[in-house]
Amino acid sequence: MSKIAVVYWSGTGNTESMAASVADGAREQGAEVDLFQVSDFDASMLENYDALAFGCPAMGSEELESEEFQPLWDEVKDHLGERKVVLFGSYEWADGEWLENWKADAEDASVNVVDSLAVYDAPGPQEQAACQALGAALA
Template sequence: MRKVAVVYWSGTGNTEAMAAAVAEGIREKGAEAALFTATEFDASMVDDFDAIAFGCPSMGAEQLEESEFEPMFSACGPKLQGKKIALFGSYGWGDGEWMRNWEETCAADGAVLACESVICNDAPDDDAEAACRSLGAALAE
């Protein structure tokens, strides 16, 4: 059985709701989903999983959350070479620049993006939740 980690940071609950939908999509495909907040996950855990979904909202000037998520993700970067991952998150302003920058960072780390990243404005609607389930399913395959 494939093991997939869903690692996220959420300030308002929007990205947490997206993480739950990602985990649901993983389980629907028969894989094991393990949910972690950014403070519960670290680079030493990367090799324990077949794939990882990372979720973080846009913060400040379209960037990853700086105190908990970004340091954890940066520490994981060197271990993502060849790892199947997917990205998701919510935003309240801007045009998704933080996600494009994040995808570029992942590509530079050699990570394998399993599918198109999922972003939504504010709380996830039905379409965003369905996209999150599909993202999870892609990681479970």
């Protein structure tokens, strides 16, 4: 059985809601899934997981959240190896450039990003289904 961690930061709950659906989608495929707020995860825990989903909304100016999520991402990105990874998050002010920046950073670090998903504001039923499909892709 594949073991998956879903690790997220969320200020107002939109990315948190996405994370729950990503976890549901992976569980539906038979994976064992642990859901973490970013403050409860660190690089020493990577060895416990076959695949990971990282969630963070657009913050700053098309950036990751700087206090907790960016440091965690910088800590783990060089240690993910061949593990499958998906990236997701919510945005509101622009057109999803933060996720393009994040994917480029992941590519520079040779992270095995298999899929990603940006959702405008709060996810509705269609977006929740897309989040579940994202989780299923990891399982």
